[in-house]
């Protein structure tokens with residue numbers, strides 16, 4: 001008995017505990033200042049560098065949709081992040097993510113073995129229609145993770161809210177979450193439908209990813 005417990009030893013982390021509690025209670029968690037202003041600045045600079053180098057691609061859905069159909073579903077541009085070749089900002093990012101994953105695996109036995117993250121840019125006028133993150137026949141996606149990299153002048157009137165559709169006692173209740181810098185939203189990929197409302201002004205910057213089993 002003692003031996004098994006030794007292997008699971010960890011220092012209790014109040015922030016991670018509150019995320020776990022939220023996920024258990026409401027299937028999603030919103031964490032403000034998960035990333036500091038400095039970290040957001042560095043990550044946004046990294047995203048913009050790569051965008052200027054023309055590395056982003058129009059986001060796809062499934063495989064064989066026509067361009068027009070894709071545009072009517074989502075209008076963002078994405079670039080997958082390769083942890084092995086990550087720059088210093090991305091290393092900061094993955095350090096935090098890996099620490100959270102480690103904690104989840106130790107305390108919740110979630111069995112997160114894989115992860116995938118991409119930068120995303122939503123130009124003015126773009127959106128991502130209501131969907132579930134498991135549409136690509138990928139039932140390994142367990143938790144969705146979105147981290148917002150907008151600057152400190154981001155206003156709610158810019159639009160681009162993430163709306164999570166929650167079932168509360170048989171009633172659908174939309175939760176409007178603004179893409180504030182440093183904010184992270186984590187939710188159950190297989191349970192919660194959500195959408196990104198049209199960006200009305202400015203460009204919307206984020207990193208989106210999935211924590212996966214098996």
Ligand SMILES: O=C(O)CCC(=O)C(=O)O
Pocket residue numbers: 120128133146161162194195196206208
């Ligand atoms: O950027 C967001 O708030 C959510 C993005 C999203 O739903 C997705 O990429 O699947």
Ligand SMILES: [Fe+2]
Pocket residue numbers: 131132133144194
């Ligand atoms: Fe999504």
